[in-house]
Amino acid sequence: MFNFTALPPLSLYIHVPWCVRKCPYCDFNSHQSPDNLPEAAYIDALIRDLEQETPSIWGRTIQTIFIGGGTPSLFSAEAYERLFSSLRALLPISHHAEITLEANPGTFEQQRFADYLSLGINRLSIGIQSFNNDSLQALGRIHDRQQSIKAVETAHKVGFENFNLDLMFGLPHQTAKTAREDIETAIALSPSHLSYYQLTIEPNTLFYQHPPTLPDDDPIIDWQMDSQQRLANAGFGQYEVSAYAKDKQVCRHNMNYWQFGDYVGIGAGAHGKISDAAQQSITRRSKQKQPRTYLETAGKGDVILTNEVISSHDIGFEFMLNALRLTDGFPTPLFYQHAGMPVSHIDKALQQAEQQGLIDWDIHRIRPTAKGQRYLNNLIELFLNNR
Secondary structure, eight states: OOOOSSOOOEEEEEEEOEESSOOTTOOSSOEEOOSSOOHHHHHHHHHHHHHHHGGGGTTOOEEEEEEEESOGGGSOHHHHHHHHHHHHHHSOEEEEEEEEEEEOGGGOOHHHHHHHHHHTOOEEEEEEEOSOHHHHHHTTOSOOHHHHHHHHHHHHHHTOOOEEEEEEESOTTOOHHHHHHHHHHHHHTOOSEEEEEEOOOOTTSHHHHSOOOOOOHHHHHHHHHHHHHHHHHTTEEEEETTEEEETTOOOHHHHHHHTTOEEEEEETTOEEEEEETTTTEEEEEEEOOSHHHHHHHTTSGGGEEEEEEOOTTTHHHHHHHHHTTBTTOEETHHHHHHHSSOGGGGHHHHHHHHHTTSEEEOSSEEEEOHHHHHTHHHHHHHHHHTO
């Protein structure tokens, strides 16, 4: 039985499902943009969607907003101005809210991004992936090295002080030299944050159907360790499996995910998780994935694709699946605060993990050890098996 004495922080996720072209490695809900992008109709649908969600989060303040995709930077500043006007009318938004927009280098326009900043969007996440032209071509990206660099320079120029670069390693035909050049170029461009992660081949992607030639695992591990040291030397602290921040400018939105906070999701394929103090329950919900279906059903019951109440049986695994990604772990009392159950609920798995040298824990903090970070899947499996 859950027992919420206070509700966790609340975030808002907004999904824009269109891209100029679908990348062969991408398993996100993204679709090639039509010739006539239905920008106005989609903003209308997002507003209807949020109006339908409002009763479940009534009175709660939005702490962070993340506009993801797809490629949200395909939409004009005027579209987001209309959306934000409705958001502020429907929900209280913190004066210190972190508001992130995902953007790709091939869609960067200086005036548009200056306008985004003036609207209150105060953080960008730029999908670089690589600075090597051969790697970018193999990944099916629409931009090249020079466009990547210009995009970052534009972010600086228009006044974004906080932005992330997405960078991958273990790419088709990548070498130690090109992997090192990627990380050195990224550091030289002075972002406040880096998401640095290995390319994985996911089901339902073109790469899964036609696998590319990838480097062997041993050199990939060496490249990763070398890059992590270079990032540390440049002042980027690793705070999550694939997240590195300078001057402690962590992504607050993602931190809320990893710490099992609440988030409402609007848009095609968007997911949400909402805790309810009155019902003492936690519900996960997702929306229709196909843009056309979403446009037709937004604001109606049919827009909800899945609606699942999390059982107390699963709560330990659900919480730990994300929280153990954090290199410094989490304060032990956070489990009770955000999961609504005492930490004794997961005592058996905690003891097994400690015996195997995968975590350190006491009444103050639970954190993965270096071994636990290296064998994270094994660590999380303990909580899965002890549900």
